[in-house]
Amino acid sequence: MSSTTPPAPRKRLSLSREKVLECALDLADESGIAALTIRSLAQSMGTKPMSLYYYVANKDEILDGIVDLVFSDIELPSPAGDWRDEMHRRAHAMRAALKRHPWAVGLLESRTSPGAATLRHHDATLGTLRAAGFSVPMTAHAYALLDSYIYGFALQEAALPFEGRDTAAEITAPIMERFSGGEYPYMVEIAVEHVLKPGYDFGDEFDFGLNLILDGLSRSIPRSNA
């Protein structure tokens, strides 16, 4: 208490690799992946850019890390449960996660070094399919099919200029009018008679395709229930 009080009660160890990744994920959610820069991240954490490099090697590691965080949010399917229920739940959980974090879809293309949560997720899904009686090659087919559909749906959802129920009309209606001349008649038809109808939500299309796929897959199990 003699001289000056320490200029600020500087909390040491306020940073950690986990906190950096969590903040990065939050920042990407709030402001978009483009706004996630080392500088903005540091500022949001109340520190300086170069401090982050004590916990991560470079920005790519941050991107890998937050993609893995997204996967860690998804409940693992269980080989013990009914495979169809498990796959249905998993598909919806993944779609929800990719909707919460739309930037993750775009990141998947460039990230080729999956994290632990990602690997666990893949392994649990493969295990559930194998336990359901799918052969090894059929499991590969089913997994490629399911994930393609889920990722692709999320990709399209992320690309939509509108979001959620009834919001399509406000945005696309003026655009559609420009097309009413007749250059794109089928798009106009779909828009007017389907998309612009009250209560429409692109997300509702998800279940149709998912059930169609699961129906088709259930016919590919050799043993027992066909």
Next chain:
Amino acid sequence: MSSTTPPAPRKRLSLSREKVLECALDLADESGIAALTIRSLAQSMGTKPMSLYYYVANKDEILDGIVDLVFSDIELPSPAGDWRDEMHRRAHAMRAALKRHPWAVGLLESRTSPGAATLRHHDATLGTLRAAGFSVPMTAHAYALLDSYIYGFALQEAALPFEGRDTAAEITAPIMERFSGGEYPYMVEIAVEHVLKPGYDFGDEFDFGLNLILDGLSRSIPRSNA
């Protein structure tokens, strides 16, 4: 001939919006989308960065433009043909195009202003489905399903660290050995018994899912052939 000769026989009009976009597409194919910068593009065209801005407003317009170029490469499906053949052909054409230009998949997420070729493509596809007898809502379902699958498959293909037949083994075999401890048993199983088998090509998985989807869709046509 009095003073100095003109420094170089400068060919005017060597640039154009089309040439800029074509060169941008070539550059993205060769060096990746990250290497497509205004400066590198200008250099590859033998000009200076700022000259490009006479033909395009900004880089985003270039990105929109090359995405539309990719679509313009895809033959349009015809409402006159058999819908299933047409959809099959279109799916393969899109996959091939997205494989030729892997960066396009990642761009789809961020580009929300489709070009003319893109719109034509969508309209022709919708028209083919309608002509096949699908109702308006069912056409929307089918289109969302098909495109989700195609985009998602292309996304996964783009994310693979290997490419083409038999190349998976060389790259993944050493990785798999690290996993042989038993943490990810089902991934190892799939890898050893399927992916690492000679002749394996992830692209071959495409037809399984596509046919499953087309089978399912054919059951959704109200009239005539079910």
Next chain:
DNA sequence: AAGAGTATCGTACGATGTACTGAACCGCTA
């Protein structure tokens, strides 16, 4: 009290997109 190790930061460099400004060139009319 001194030193060792851990954690944080200041400065600086090269690359990027692009705004601003001027120069070069073309086809034209007078």
Next chain:
DNA sequence: TAGCGGTTCAGTACATCGTACGATACTCTT
């Protein structure tokens, strides 16, 4: 033939990005 206005290109400069390098501050052990 002279000049002019629109078209096309380029030079310079600035803000922002990731991050290399080295210095600094804090904590704990001895």
